[in-house]
Amino acid sequence: MKQNTRRLARVAVGLGTVIGAAIGVLSSVGVAQAQTASGCQSVYLDPQKRFPRNEAPAAATVEPLPTGQALGPVSYKPRGSTTAIPLEDYFGKFCTTGFLVMHEGQIVYERYLQHAQPTTSLLSASMSKTVLSLLIGIAIGEGRLSLDERVAAVLPDFRDSAFADDTVEDLLRMSSGVALKNSFRPGETSDNQATNPMIEPLTDVRAYLAAKKDKDPAGKVFNYNGAVTAVLGLMLSERTGMSNTDYLAKRLWAPMGAQAPAYWVKNRAGQEGVQGQFVASLRDYARLGLLLMNGGRVGERQVVPQAWIEQMTTLRRDKPQPAKVPYYGLHIWIPQVAGGRSFAWGTNGQNIFVDPIAKVVIVHTGNSPDAEFNGNDHLFPLRDAITAALTAERK
Numbered sequence: 001m002k003q004n005t006r007r008l009a010r011v012a013v014g015l016g017t018v019i020g021a022a023i024g025v026l027s028s029v030g031v032a033q034a035q036t037a038s039g040c041q042s043v044y045l046d047p048q049k050r051f052p053r054n055e056a057p058a059a060a061t062v063e064p065l066p067t068g069q070a071l072g073p074v075s076y077k078p079r080g081s082t083t084a085i086p087l088e089d090y091f092g093k094f095c096t097t098g099f100l101v102m103h104e105g106q107i108v109y110e111r112y113l114q115h116a117q118p119t120t121s122l123l124s125a126s127m128s129k130t131v132l133s134l135l136i137g138i139a140i141g142e143g144r145l146s147l148d149e150r151v152a153a154v155l156p157d158f159r160d161s162a163f164a165d166d167t168v169e170d171l172l173r174m175s176s177g178v179a180l181k182n183s184f185r186p187g188e189t190s191d192n193q194a195t196n197p198m199i200e201p202l203t204d205v206r207a208y209l210a211a212k213k214d215k216d217p218a219g220k221v222f223n224y225n226g227a228v229t230a231v232l233g234l235m236l237s238e239r240t241g242m243s244n245t246d247y248l249a250k251r252l253w254a255p256m257g258a259q260a261p262a263y264w265v266k267n268r269a270g271q272e273g274v275q276g277q278f279v280a281s282l283r284d285y286a287r288l289g290l291l292l293m294n295g296g297r298v299g300e301r302q303v304v305p306q307a308w309i310e311q312m313t314t315l316r317r318d319k320p321q322p323a324k325v326p327y328y329g330l331h332i333w334i335p336q337v338a339g340g341r342s343f344a345w346g347t348n349g350q351n352i353f354v355d356p357i358a359k360v361v362i363v364h365t366g367n368s369p370d371a372e373f374n375g376n377d378h379l380f381p382l383r384d385a386i387t388a389a390l391t392a393e394r395k
Contacts, residue, residue: 039370040114041348042115043367045120047121051277053265057261058258079378090379094370094378099111099364102362119281124285125276125347127350132236140168141304145235148169149168158231161211161213162179171228174224174328176223179215182224195208195209195230196277198273204271206234229331230271233274259284262280264279265279293355295309311329313334315329340356342354348367349366351363
């Protein structure tokens with residue numbers, strides 16, 4: 001979810017170390033498990049049971065996820081390899097906790113591993129940023145915010161901050177122009193760590209960010225950092241007059257037909273970790289993917305404005321972008337083959353791949369740095385192989 005997988009891995013190693021010390025190890029829940037690689041952690045399973053959190057209840061009416069024709073055998077070739085590997089063998093290599101594939105609105109494959117099960121709530125990591133972007137889009141549609149509105153206009157206490165003149169769009173594109181450090185190495189000061197309620201629960205995030213004074217010498221370039229999303233979360237809550245979880249519950253979670261509660265882990269001051277601490281079930285992540293694929297619609301309901309989904313996922317080469325693919329939209333990642341395709345991406349193996357062309361949604365959750373450092377060279381080709389197989393099967 002950062003600019004390249006090696007950077008991702010360095011972040012993930014530190015995140016696992018810091019959070020792992022705080023959470024400990026979950027006990028077995030009796031789910032049959034496939035053989036998996038060593039070093040898998042339990043830190044991404046049910047964190048809402050160990051940290052303060054706000055809760056968005058399940059919907060009163062659950063949107064069904066029908067079962068379709070099962071996915072047939074799939075093999076893929078990892079990056080740089082000529083050897084094909086069966087899908088089932090992938091699970092023995094990396095610390096996957098959940099894997100769900102949907103085609104044309106139907107579940108064609110669903111698997112739980114590493115003590116996860118359908119009732120398990122899974123930490124999203126930076127997929128949380130995409131959830132917040134959906135809420136920003138709803139708020140813009142309601143006239144509460146605009147893309148060109150500046151931080152200081154919404155948060156007066158930021159008038160002397162380095163963030164003051166940034167627009168909502170600047171923040172969504174990770175081009176704040178503020179000098180920020182991104183690292184999860186234990187003991188190392190960084191802005192994304194200081195604003196993470198699972199790592200630094202005592203930080204007053206609003207005061208910390210308002211005190212930022214230094215600008216990036218490079219200007220408004222792409223600079224990925226969870227602290228930027230934290231500012232957006234403060235702006236959204238200021239304009240809605242409620243917590244972001246309550247806004248989620250009313251405007252997205254209930255209308256989407258979620259089958260399980262969602263959570264945002266919060267710090268001692270009640271500030272939600274909108275940048276990476278959203279928690280939900282595997283099937284509800286699939287519902288979010290379907291919502292993206294269907295232009296913000298759920299059944300007959302337009303939950304998120306279609307124009308916002310299009311803006312989120314449109315590749316803008318005239319805007320600041322990462323040095324290497326994938327590209328970045330409005331708090332969502334865009335593959336080199338764009339055309340409406342997009343994905344939410346979180347450290348330690350969290351992904352929601354959305355392909356509206358092939359009508360495919362793939363959700364992958366994991367719990368180890370190896371799920372990214374080595375796993376991305378497998379997962380991304382696996383995504384493409386599954387999409388190709390489903391397209392071919394249904395012709």
